[in-house]
Amino acid sequence: MDFVTLGGNLLGVIPLGDIVLYLTPFNLFLFAVLLGFTLLIALSKPETQVEATMHYLYNTEVKVGPKELKQRRFLSIICGIASAGAMITGDLFNFTLFMALVGILNIGIVSAVKQTSVLNSAFNYGLIAMMCSLPLFGGAAIILAATGTLSLAVLSQMPASPMVVFGAVLMLIGILGESGVAPFFASKAEMFRTAGSPYIVIIHLSSLFIIVRAVEILLLVLW
């Protein structure tokens, strides 16, 4: 499928050697929304949770300490910028790199928490993210071997061979695991159950946006 059919008129390109970033209304909208949200995160204060205690007459307050806040805010801002970059990139390998960066930042944002259950699920998600690097980069490499190019503009004009389809399926399972879509959601869903809301929400938002972009990229490659 063509860029123009999916994203609207091509408004311009940012050439960085062989990696060319594309600016269509669709991609620019996603990019702007993510950057705006990142700005909100950088300015906002984290939320505090109150945990009720069974059998006893007191509640525990789960707060984000100043040191933890700094670390998590820094990582969430980088996470927002990385997912915004993934929205406008025009290169397959570049996209998988952004995806890997977002994956490792997601672990980082929750690794600063002190709750054992959250750390445990973050560890399990980390295992998945580690495994995901094989299908993500392997899929991009197989598509490169089959077509001889990584540029999405060129790939969108090429017919899909069985090898390209297999590479795209590999990439898809990598993206599914990394962004925690069903049935691989449990470890990522458990990670959200902690205080510090805007930083937690960027994990969710980045995987949501990346799934949308991944669908666009798979359509470009396969159709």
Add this chain to the structure above:
Amino acid sequence: MRIGALWNKLAEPKNIPRLFAFSLGIILVIGLIVPMALNPDQLYVRPAPQEQIDDGLAIAPYDRGGEVLTQPGSIHPQYPENAASLGMITGYMSPLAQFVSSISPYFGTSIYSSPGGLIDEILYYTRGFDTILESSILMMSFVIASWLSINYTMDRKNDKKEIKEDVKKAISESRKVANEVKANDEKARAKQLRRDN
């Protein structure tokens, strides 16, 4: 098995990496029957295997020709217009590399000894943005690792609240166990009594 039990198993974070590894394995096995062939029309093209070795070139199989700063070597980027002076340093070799390649025919067989300019041109010129991203992934993992090693979030040894809760839990659990043992004891005794009578 009922489907509810299956969903409950899927909600356990511990099971998710196993499930993911299993489904990835299935897809990789399916990949064995997919016809695979290298498209010869590649970016950053390289000559056919053995071709340069049969020709007896000193830095086979990575000889791409070109003279430093005068004549570009043979590289085919995706967008040549974005990399106007590509290929100008492809042929560059350090004096040591020149010496080794003059006495040995096997110099080019390892990637780190391939003509140095080529890797630089791809890493820092045509695909420079990828290199920036790769090193930022590395930097972020160092940031996370150093935070964890300084603050050690998994440490529960000196956490007084945690210890208190653990003790409470242990007491209530041992009480529960004791009660169960007592109940079982009484049950068994009653059984024995019944049998005796």
